[in-house]
Amino acid sequence: MDKNSSLSLAENYPVRVKNWKDSIIYEVYKLTDGFDGGKDFIYIHDSSNQGKTFGEINSKGYISKPESSIILIDKPALKDVEKRKENISKLFGTKFVYFVDEFGRNFLYKDCLLPYEKFNLPIYVNGLYDLEEEHDLPALEKLKEWYRTENEPLFIVSGHGGIGKTTLAKQFLDQIYSEERDQGILFIDSKEIINELSRNSKISDVFDFYRAQMDVDGNDSSRFNKDLLKLSIDNGSLTVVLDGIDEVIAKLGNRFDVQAFITSIFQEYSSDLRKTKFLITCRDHFWSEVGKKILLPEIILKAFNSTLAHEFFNQKLAGDKKRITNAMTIAEKLAIETTTKQGNAELVYIPFLLDMIGYLINSKSEDFTLTKQITSRYLSSENHTDFLIAQVCDREIIKLGGLSVDQQIELFIRIAISKDSGIDLYDIKQELQKIVAEPDNALIEKIKGHTLLVCSDNKIQFRYDVFDVYFTALHLVYFFKQKDIAALNEQTAKVIAGYLKYDSSFIESVCERIEINDDLLLFCIEIIESAADYEDGNNLISSIVSLLLCLLQKSDSSQSNTETRTDLIEKLFLKGNELVGMALIDIFGSSSAKPIFDFRDRTLRDCTFDNYEYFWECPMNEGTRFESSQFNDINPRAGVTIKIHSGLFSSTCDLTQIQHLLTEKEEEEAQNKETVLAELLKVFRLFHQRGNFYPRKQEEVRKKLSAVNLLPILLEKGVLKNYKDPQKPTMRQFKVSDEYKSVIDYFEQGSPSLELFRLAEELS
Structure with a gap:
């Protein structure tokens, strides 16, 4: 009807019948063109008795021209699916019988489905996950089982960075395509579209991601409108993978309404057809808070065990037993010891580190040893990832014509913190000029072939998305160690505000490399005093508080209590007897050290509390007063009682977003x-x-x-x-x-x- 404005729905249509008792379930749509023409569309539910259903439709005169009516049916779980169509065709006397997804694909949005190129991963090892009572289960088989299950529209694959979530998703899509060549597949890499998404004031629908992907691709092909996208997904014509959704959660914060997004999938993209399939990958620490509110099928991908590590090296090193043994020896020294649910000690291996070891072994350099010292202002010999990065960069020095390890690290940091999570080839020389005196085109060509990088669509990015986070962390560690306020610029302020989130693995990785002391506190005060100069000043302030809370906890967990935390914020914000300009944003989670502060007998002025779920647990009394402050999303945690006295909030406070709490x-x-x-x-x-x-x-x-x-x-x-x-x-x-x-x-x-x-x- 959208394509042909002369068509309209006839009066008293559609007719929908759901007589489950007698197995008569159908829908009839009669379209007219204003003349003598028109079309009858009849949907027959898979659970219908075909004879009874046809008899009722015929007896009630719903079909004016049986021979030209169009019958839509669900695709049955049978080997000979065409037999079902033949039976319906004979019964209704029409040759126009289609499966719902087939009709949509051929007549409604065929031109909108983008072609799919298989990823054909050169190395693939099936990752594992655990259930309550079972362990080491194959992740790929679980995804295939979910894909065949009706009425489960959404599945989550979570896990640490570099553990293989994206690799699993790509292998899963390749297998779907091998079995169902007609299936539409849409793979959306959040990292590619984050900047396009950031143009929206609010992201709460799958269509926002689709539109951003199409805008980034600059594709001239036909596009889905929102209704067609819903239809194609709902009837199973299109399977969607949203890869790395944590990137959107981290960088867009409250502008990405995760709950509304998930709800839209169930309410708008999943109807009676029960065919909808969305696969989402996300780092586990980002998904954990969402998972508390919305129960969804999920697997948490595990690191490799020794068997999988050996299988990986067998593929990476082309079965060369000597080199495989050498690689396993190195990998075991860098492995992480964990305890299984059965209480046994086990070594586990991070996949992207194995790949780096494989590269170093393949480089045929005989001096690859874990005892070699590295000299770098960014890297530490004590850190396993640092050590391998240094080794890789050391191998690249000859190829890159003298670009030192630290100069390579500087380039990687610029890539990591760049606005587009990558550097355009047209801008790479300008970035290199900040590192080396006169970069030439030959150097740029060599950089394009760096082991840690890939170059596609005229853009240089990391081979593994985990490096975005890793080099961003190195940048912040160096910044906080240098304590030079002149180094604070808009770019670094955005990185601090976007990445240093309370109780996240990223902030912990930064805290592992720096120490809290008076000099750092003074530097943080300088940052807070400069926050007003930056676009996201409140988030910048909150991130500094989160960093110091993490460092306080790390320095001596027994010293991290309400008294010491309160002493910390007083050093940062106390002016006279008032706490001024404090911001606590996105501070939530299940941390054992509850981030609460003593607000008794304090006036808090020009403060911001946004998604600070411990607000009502902070000690307050009749002497506590908030002036000119803002509050949003501070609903009390389960079991916590709100206590409010008459003078707690002055008339200058913005209480719009918590008025429901106050009224209740x-x-x-x-x-x-x-x-x-x-x-x-x-x-x-x-x-x-x-x-x-x-x-x-x-x-x-x-x-x-x-x-x-x-x-x-x-x-x-x-x-x-x-x-x-x-x-x-x-x-x-x-x-x-x-x-x-x-x-x-x-x-x-x-x-x-x-x-x-x-x-x-x-x-x-």
Whole structure:
């Protein structure tokens, strides 16, 4: 209908029937062209009884021209799928019978489906994952099992950087294509489209990713509109892989609404057809928080065990047993020791490190040894990855005509922190001029062939996306070690704000290389004071706080407590008796060291709290006051009660985003106050007789007020007092304090009792 504006849906159509009891499930769409022509479209559900369904449709006269009607059916899980079409064709008397995905592909969006070129990975080792009671299960088989399962539209592959998530996704797509050549496949690399996505004020739909990918590709082919994209995905014509979605989470922050994005997949891209398939890869520390809120099928990819490492080297080194043995010897020294669920010690191997070892072995250099010292202002001989990077760069020195190890590292840092996660070939000479005096075209050609790099679409990028993170971390480590405020520029400020997130593996990797001390604190204060000069100043400030919290925890976990954390932020933000300009953004997670601060008797001015989920756990009292501050997404964690006093937020604060919390709290307090007031009146009425309060036996009071929870509190506050009657000294009694005599007037005349209302306020 979109392609032919003369067509319209006939009156009283569509007709939808879902008689599951009698297995009569179908939909009829009658299209008219305003003249005598038109088309009848009939969808027959896979669970329908064909004879009964045809009989009902025919008896009700839904088909005007049976011989030209178009029948759409689901593709059955049979070997001879064409047989199903033949049977339907004979029954309905039409030759126009199509599977839903087939019809969509051939007549609606054939030109929109991009051609697929198999990745044909030169080396592939099937990664492993664990379940609760089973371990070392093949990841690729799990993905293939999910792909064949109906009504499971979304699957997550998570794991550490460089562990093989992208490789697994590519191998999975190649296998799908080998089995189903007609299947449309869309592989979206988040790293490629991040800058295009950043143009949007909000990202919450798959179509945002598709549109960004097409814009980056600059493809002249036909494009899906949003409705066609939904249809193609929903009927199974298109399988989508979103690779490295953590890149979007990290760099776009709150602008990427992950929950809305996931919800849209289930609500907008998955209907009764149950064919939708989205595969998402993401670093585990980014996905962990999302996974708490939305339960999705997921596997966490494991590092290689020794068997897989050996298999990898067997492929990488073409079965050369001597070189395989040498590679395994080196790999074992760089392996990480872990404990299995069975309690056994096991060595595991990071795939991208194995690939680097394979390269060094293949370079046929006999002096490759782990005992060699490296000299670099960026790299440490103690760090396994640093050591291999140094070895690789050392091998490249001859080829690159004297570009030293550190000069290569400088280039890699520029690539990592570049706006486009890569450097355009037209700009590479300009970047090199900041490193070497006169770079020539020959040097650029050599750089294009560097082992750690790839050059495609006139852009130089890393061979492994893990290097983006690795060299970005090296850049920040060097920056914080140098402590030169003149080195802070817009680019570095964006890197700090975008990457240094609380309780992430990235921030931990930075903290492993630097120490907290007074000099670093003074440098961080300089950064905070300069934050106003940068576009993302609040995120910059929050990232500095997150870094120092991580360093505080790392320096001595026993010293990381509310007192020391509060002392830290006071050093950073205290002016007089006010904390000024503090920002706590995207601070959440399951960290054992809860990042809370003592705000008692403090005024906090010009502060920002955004997705700081520990806000309500920070100690506050009547002396706590927020002035000119902003709040967003600070819902209390499970089991945490909000406590608000009347002067907590001044009128200068922006409370728009938390007004729902304040309203709920006010309603809760009003309801609670009514409950407390009712209980107080029960207590006072027990003592009220003949226009006054009289003592009552303790035993009688406790018995009659057994359901009143306030009794112990009232005794503690002196509202009720122990009383000894001189005439009856052995009798144990309670009496009401004279301070509350005004309650009698409340009973008898309805007069307001300030003491009663104040007590109810205090106890609610």
